[in-house]
Amino acid sequence: MPNLATLIIQIGVVIAVSRLVAVLFQKMQQPKVMGEMCAGIMLGPSLLGWIAPHVSGFLFPPASLGYLNALSQVGVVIYMFLVGLALEPKALRKHGHTAVLTSHVSIIAPFMFGALLALYLYPRLSDDSVGFIGFALFMGAAMSITAFPVLARILSDRDMMRTRLGSLAIACAAVDDVTGWCILAYIVIVVRSYHQAGTPLWATLAGLGAFLIAMFYGVQRLLHGFETAFKMRGRLSENAMALMVVVILLSAVATERLGLHLLFGSFLAGVIMPKDGKFVRYILDKLETTTIVVLLPLYFAFTGLRTSVQMIQGGRMWIFCGLIILTAVTGKLGGSMIAARAAGASWREAGGLGTLMNARGLMELVILNVGLDIGVITPALYSMMVVMALVTTFMTTPLLEWIYPLRLIKQETEHEIAGRDAAEAAYEPA
Amino acid sequence: MITAYACLVGIPLLGLIGIVRAGRRLVAPLSVGGNWNIEADFALWADKPCGDLLAGARQPALSISQSGDRLVIALNNRQATELIGTIRATFLRAGSEDPPASGIDNCSAAQPIGVTATVKNQGEQRTLTGTLRLNTCEACPPVAFRAVRQPAQKKDDE
Numbered sequence: 001m002p003n004l005a006t007l008i009i010q011i012g013v014v015i016a017v018s019r020l021v022a023v024l025f026q027k028m029q030q031p032k033v034m035g036e037m038c039a040g041i042m043l044g045p046s047l048l049g050w051i052a053p054h055v056s057g058f059l060f061p062p063a064s065l066g067y068l069n070a071l072s073q074v075g076v077v078i079y080m081f082l083v084g085l086a087l088e089p090k091a092l093r094k095h096g097h098t099a100v101l102t103s104h105v106s107i108i109a110p111f112m113f114g115a116l117l118a119l120y121l122y123p124r125l126s127d128d129s130v131g132f133i134g135f136a137l138f139m140g141a142a143m144s145i146t147a148f149p150v151l152a153r154i155l156s157d158r159d160m161m162r163t164r165l166g167s168l169a170i171a172c173a174a175v176d177d178v179t180g181w182c183i184l185a186y187i188v189i190v191v192r193s194y195h196q197a198g199t200p201l202w203a204t205l206a207g208l209g210a211f212l213i214a215m216f217y218g219v220q221r222l223l224h225g226f227e228t229a230f231k232m233r234g235r236l237s238e239n240a241m242a243l244m245v246v247v248i249l250l251s252a253v254a255t256e257r258l259g260l261h262l263l264f265g266s267f268l269a270g271v272i273m274p275k276d277g278k279f280v281r282y283i284l285d286k287l288e289t290t291t292i293v294v295l296l297p298l299y300f301a302f303t304g305l306r307t308s309v310q311m312i313q314g315g316r317m318w319i320f321c322g323l324i325i326l327t328a329v330t331g332k333l334g335g336s337m338i339a340a341r342a343a344g345a346s347w348r349e350a351g352g353l354g355t356l357m358n359a360r361g362l363m364e365l366v367i368l369n370v371g372l373d374i375g376v377i378t379p380a381l382y383s384m385m386v387v388m389a390l391v392t393t394f395m396t397t398p399l400l401e402w403i404y405p406l407r408l409i410k411q412e413t414e415h416e417i418a419g420r421d422a423a424e425a426a427y428e429p430a
Numbered sequence: 431m432i433t434a435y436a437c438l439v440g441i442p443l444l445g446l447i448g449i450v451r452a453g454r455r456l457v458a459p460l461s462v463g464g465n466w467n468i469e470a471d472f473a474l475w476a477d478k479p480c481g482d483l484l485a486g487a488r489q490p491a492l493s494i495s496q497s498g499d500r501l502v503i504a505l506n507n508r509q510a511t512e513l514i515g516t517i518r519a520t521f522l523r524a525g526s527e528d529p530p531a532s533g534i535d536n537c538s539a540a541q542p543i544g545v546t547a548t549v550k551n552q553g554e555q556r557t558l559t560g561t562l563r564l565n566t567c568e569a570c571p572p573v574a575f576r577a578v579r580q581p582a583q584k585k586d587d588e
Contacts, residue, residue, distance in 0.1 A: 097431050101435055104435070105439060108438075109438070112445045115446055115450070119449060119453055122456050123458055123498070127460065127461035127462075128461050129461035133453070335438075338438065378496060380500070
């Protein structure tokens with residue numbers, strides 16, 4: 001049995017610290033989630049464990065971390081469902097060629113740069129328990145991920161959702177996320193088959209095929225039933241909500257048992273949900289608050305407890321860390337910017353898009369935790385990648401303000417609205 | 431648009447294929463990370479001044495955290511001694527970074543400890559064969575040991 005008092009103290013401390021740091025970050029014009037991520041790191045060995053090891057030992061004794069981890073995993077399972085739920089594949093069609101080219105390049109360019117960096121890092125930061133292909137693919141995937149929810153938050157905070165740049169960024173990030181998770185699923189299969197451990201490869205592939213068929217042809221119909229019920233009554237009963245959560249959890253367990261990871265199942269459950277705007281908003285309202293306020297900070301804290309900046313010791317290790325950040329920014333920001341420019345966007349718009357796509361946020365932490373769990377990255381490399389995630393997310397808002405200032409966005413939005421009004425008036429029947 | 435797509439997507443894809451092919455030749459350091467059970471004649475130190483160092487040691491006596499060729503080795507003794515080391519090919523060397531504690535007996539647990547070992551593969555199992563010594567203490571002879579790595583714990587069992 002867990003020591004309940006310890007667990008409750010941990011939850012209280014984590015929530016309080018994460019809210020406090022989130023408010024401080026908001027004052028620095030940063031998204032709240034950035035502060036929550038930093039709060040998690042601060043509670044780990046990088047800060048609290050370093051300056052007050054006794055307090056850290058009292059708050060987070062190693063024996064208690066299993067329970068904290070379990071709670072945080074439940075949180076991130078539901079959160080991944082919400083991320084999948086918020087994805088809107090139709091958004092991509094609206095922007096046509098620009099979105100297709102930009103989203104594909106914003107995946108392949110950082111992926112290639114990540115794999116290139118793996119050539120240098122594999123003999124220096126990995127070991128022979130991981131094959132080069134698994135390592136390189138993971139580095140590529142970790143470099144190419146975009147924080148869809150953080151990006152949506154930044155756009156909404158800056159009132160950019162209705163601008164061309166904002167909707168283009170959302171469309172590209174949605175494609176990036178789905179592609180990133182498909183690539184990660186493949187990597188998990190490659191790495192686990194390299195270890196020849198757990199579920200055999202044939203069983204994973206056959207099971208995955210059967211699972212996808214069941215999800216798209218069976219479970220999706222059930223989920224449409226929820227939407228129909230919502231449209232009839234304007235709300236969902238408690239039983240229906242409970243059943244939906246059970247579907248999410250079962251889907252997560254299925255992918256875990258197939259030798260993938262819990263998160264793939266919950267993300268897929270979100271992706272196949274009906275996308276009616278009001279219905280999606282209703283589900284988000286029901287599940288978002290508890291997940292974001294209570295459970296996600298626990299996930300950040302657990303990530304922080306696994307991250308030790310002290311592992312990046314000595315000039316050589318910091319050079320590796322610098323190289324990782326440089327590669328991540330060059331591949332993602334540079335790749336997206338050049339692609340958007342090639343597709344006809346202005347340099348300012350292309351730069352803004354590249355900056356937005358470069359935010360990795362929570363999605364990066366999720367992918368890194370999966371990598372550490374399956375043993376494809378070492379603890380020191382994990383810590384370096386966490387630093388990269390923080391730096392690339394932190395730089396988004398100031399860089400965006402520099403490239404695409406708020407006053408310019410306001411001007412453009414006003415022009416756009418005026419243009420739309422004029423067009424509507426011209427077409428009005430006499 | 432087609433030309434842009436071919437250049438911006440096709441070239442990186444070809445590059446990726448080249449990288450994967452080039453990387454197949456790379457060799458990473460041997461994996462020694464994990465928990466190790468030690469077999470050694472610690473009785474050699476039992477009645478010596480340094481006996482305290484291993485008196486409270488429990489299995490798995492070594493816990494190794496590895497990042498490439500860099501190692502952090504934690505001894506599962508009362509003092510939770512931490513050693514920093516490297517692995518080059520099959521040879522492992524580690525020691526405590528602290529300078530010798532002055533004013534304390536040269537054979538106390540606060541003195542620098544060193545480990546040298548060779549990694550071997552015995553079937554599926556990886557083993558370490560080497561010696562553990564107190565660098566400043568002549569009274570305590572190096573202790574030879576053999577360590578066997580525990581199988582990695584499955585996530586479900588944690």
